[in-house]
Amino acid sequence: GNGFDQHTNVVDSVRLIAILTAITGNLDVPGGNIFFSMPKLGPCPSIPVEKKCIGAQPYPLFARSFPPMLDAILSGEPYQPRVLIVYHSNPLLINAWEDRVRKAFDKLEFLIVSDVFMTATAQMADIILPDTTPMERFGFQPYAGYDGGIIAFREKAIEPIGEAQPVFDVEYAIAEKLGLAPLYPWRNTEEWIDYKVRPSGLSFSALMENPIHYVGPPLIYEKYKERGFATPSGKVELSSPRLASLGLNPLPIYREAEVLPEEKYPLQGTTCREAVYVHTQFRNIPSLRAKAPEPLLRIHPRDAYPRDIETGVYVTVSSPQGTIRLKAMVTKDTQPGLVVIDFGWGNPGDGGPNVNILTSDRERDPFTGATPNRRFICEVQKET
Structure with missing residues (x-):
């Protein structure tokens, strides 16, 4: 998610x-x-299960x-x-409080990781399955646009190298072993794409012939005047009856942060990401690493x-959860009392610490369980 989500x-x-967007008249209008x-x-199909999803009780x-x-x-x-x-x-690096994630993974009976590269999470796996790159598998992506909804198709450029398999093929093979295959409307990636795009009047073969299709109506403003909104009342609900029914604030x-300096x-x-990288990826590319x-x-x-x-010296950063070591940059781009640390490091070979060694998941958003990956208390000391 975005920094705002964390x-x-x-x-x-x-x-x-x-709500501010709605009450200022900026919903579904030009410039809004x-x-x-x-x-x-x-x-996506689902099957009835005896037990509820683990997070259903605290976060319905x-x-x-x-x-x-x-x-x-x-x-x-x-x-x-x-x-x-x-x-x-790569959950070991992207979730708050690495030590707690590591302890949980150690307690599992079996951990399977499918990936293209050796990651920090893959290092903990009992079995590592070689995944395909996007160039070795078919794929598609739906988009919204002024000219209508768009479905963009990606044809695979080469066959998978070595023992690499698309994740879906692995998932379906497991489903067969568990006797769940009859519940799947598809058997491979091609059939899955065909199933997903069918409601838009497309098929896998149609996408193979033409990779770009406009399948929705062009943009119309103020649609709510005819259709209302996707709420129980059909109106903008500043106060939510559904949240109130769940015992949440309507x-x-x-709410002030529970953990303060x-x-x-x-x-x-807090954390940031260098523009040349995406999450925990691409630090193994020399031109970007430079x-x-x-x-x-x-x-x-x-x-x-x-x-x-001073800029260039190594420092240790400590929080109630742990300690990391990295290089300092003295700058007025941050504000007094706040340090900003690069996120996404910690995979084998990148040489960097995982900033989520410092973060905690004790404090959580009451609706989603979101953790404060973008806020933690700490102290910084020059390395001696």
């Missing part, structure tokens, strides 16, 4: 912005927040939150997850000078 007031903050047309896609609106999964692995409540399959993700409120940890920390060779801590002169910190 705080414990995320839902109420987003709701407040949406527009509801674009999206392509129609086939729904967002049951797939990751922190409750860690809670369940470590505590066995509401039931004990035993096997985890990870693909298209109106956005401000203290004598031992007088600074606040532009951003290592992670940095940015600290304001007012905080640096009393600590005898």
